[in-house]
Amino acid sequence: MNSLGHVMELSARDFNIVQRIVYEKIGIDLTEAKKALVVSRLSKRLRELKLNTFTQYYRYLQESPGETEIMFNCLTTNVTRFFREQHHFESLYLECLPRWEAEIGDNFHKRKVRAWSAGCSTGEEPYTLAMVLHDYFQGKKGWSINILASDVNTDVLEKARRGLYSHKEIEGIPYSYLKKYFKLGTGSNQGFFKTKRMLQELVAFRRINLASAEKYPAAGSLDLIFCRNVFIYFDREVRRQILERFHRCLQPGGLLFLGHSESINTLGGQNGRWHMLRHTIYQRIP
Numbered sequence: 399m400n401s402l403g404h405v406m407e408l409s410a411r412d413f414n415i416v417q418r419i420v421y422e423k424i425g426i427d428l429t430e431a432k433k434a435l436v437v438s439r440l441s442k443r444l445r446e447l448k449l450n451t452f453t454q455y456y457r458y459l460q461e462s463p464g465e466t467e468i469m470f471n472c473l474t475t476n477v478t479r480f481f482r483e484q485h486h487f488e489s490l491y492l493e494c495l496p497r498w499e500a501e502i503g504d505n506f507h508k509r510k511v512r513a514w515s516a517g518c519s520t521g522e523e524p525y526t527l528a529m530v531l532h533d534y535f536q537g538k539k540g541w542s543i544n545i546l547a548s549d550v551n552t553d554v555l556e557k558a559r560r561g562l563y564s565h566k567e568i569e570g571i572p573y574s575y576l577k578k579y580f581k582l583g584t585g586s587n588q589g590f591f592k593t594k595r596m597l598q599e600l601v602a603f604r605r606i607n608l609a610s611a612e613k614y615p616a617a618g619s620l621d622l623i624f625c626r627n628v629f630i631y632f633d634r635e636v637r638r639q640i641l642e643r644f645h646r647c648l649q650p651g652g653l654l655f656l657g658h659s660e661s662i663n664t665l666g667g668q669n670g671r672w673h674m675l676r677h678t679i680y681q682r683i684p
Contacts, residue, residue, distance in 0.1 A: 406437060406441050406444065406450075406451070406452065407451075407452075408433060408436060408437050408452050409452070409453075412452040412453055412456060413428075413433055413436065415456050416428065416436055416440075416452075416456075416469075419459070419466065419469075420469075420470070420473060423466065423470070423607070423610070424470055424474075424550050424607050424608075424609055424610070425607075425608065425609020425610070425632050425636040426473070426474070426609070426631045426632065427631065427632060427633040427636070428473075435473075436473065439472045439473050440452070440455065440469070440472055440473070442472075443455075443468065443469070443472055467552060470550060470551065471551050471552060471553045471554075474550060474551045474554075474631075475631075476519040476520060476549075476551065476554050477519075477627070478519040478520060478522045478523060479522055479567070479569070479570055480522045480525070480526050480567075480568060480569075480570045480571045481526050481570045481571065481572075482522070482523065482526075482570075482626070483626060483657070483658055483678075485676075486624075486626075486655050486678070486679065487526060487527075487530050489675075489676055489679060490530060490622075490653075491530055491533075491534055494653060494675075495531075495534050495535075498511075498621070499538075509539075509540040509541045509542065510541065510542045510543070510544070511531055511535070511541070511542070511543050511544070511621050511622070512544050512546075512615075512619055512620050512621050512622070513527055513531070513543075513544070513545045513546070513620065513621060513622035513623070513624070514545070514546045514547075514548070514615055514620055514622070514623045514624070514647070515527060515545060515546070515547040515548070515624045516548055516606070516608060516623060516624065516625040516628065516644075517548070517549055517608070517625055517626070517627075517628035518547035518548060518549050518554075518555075518558060518603070519549060519551075519554050519558070520554045520557045520558050521547065521554075521557065521558030521559075521561060521601075521603070522563075522567070523547075523624060523626070524545050524547035524558070524601045524603075524624075525561065525579075525593055525597060525601065526571075527545055527622075527624060528543070528545055528579075528597050528600040528601050529571075529575050529578075529579050529597065531543045531545075531600070532579075532596070532597070532600060533575070533578075543600050544600070544602070545600055545601045545602070546601075546602055546604060546615060547601050547602065547603050547604070548603070548604050548605065548606035548608075549605065549606075550605065550606070550607050550608070552605055555603050555604075555605060558603050559603050561592060561593030561597070561598055562583060562587055562590050562591070562592050562593075563580075563590060563591050563592075563593075564589075564590055564591075565589070565590075565591075567591075568580065568591050576591070579593065579594055579596070579597045580592060580593060580594060581594055608625075608628070608640050609632065609636050609639075609640065614643050614644075614646075614647050615647050616647075617646045617647060618646070618647070618648070618649050618650075619647065619649070620647045620648050620649065620652055621648070621649060621652050621653070622652065622653050622655070623644055623647065623648060623652070623653070623654045623655070624655045625640075625644065625654065625655070625656060625657075626655060626656055626657040626658075626660075626678075627657035627658070627659070627660070628657070629656070629657070629660050630657070630659065630660065641662070645671055645672075645682055648682040649682070650682060650683075650684035651681060651682060651684070652681070652682045653675070653679060653680065653681055653682075654672070654679075654680045654681075654682070655678065655679055655680075656678045656679075656680070657678065658678060660678065661677075661678065662674070662680055670683065671683055
């Protein structure tokens, strides 16, 4: 709608232009079913720019290089919460970590956990992972934890870096974890919960476009990758390419956690390269 409340029309030509830009730059497949979402999300941006048509907006995109990133921020969906799909964290804590700890034994050089939250949104997933890992390894000599958290949306990354959450947003965090890893905000942050420094120090936030050729974490360097409910936005070929790169990033035996509606079989045929430990939890086969 424009400022008078009239619906802005998105022609087939202009929608095709938006589809092409989004697919080429960040690999997201905007099907015809997403047209109404595009109109809804971008109309607000057009009003801010005092533009009356999507054709004018396309011209603006060509003239303003930084606008493409703003458009991506408008169009990408970010649904997340602390301890989402809790069975993943339970399996990690009760099964995977004890097994790794036993396998490593007294080899202090290998006492490290390297994880990646790919598609981290506003930070709930990587901070959940940080709480679980810190709680498990606290007091165990020599262990280090490093978590990379990435997203293509710079707005959600900024919120994630702040680590500031409302009462509603912290629902689902066990009280023992909330008390241990969060503090009450003060001043302008009063009424919010702030992640403590010991938690923030475990997580590094970075913009990464999964569908581009930009550098992923170093090959063979990771123990864990969480990429949950992200593949649903990509077509089959982009999924296959990302999955191939994930395989290279993980150490032999490393784990990949997918969303509840995702499976390796639906992501581009990776038979013989992954072993399913549990539903949506896969282990890299060397």
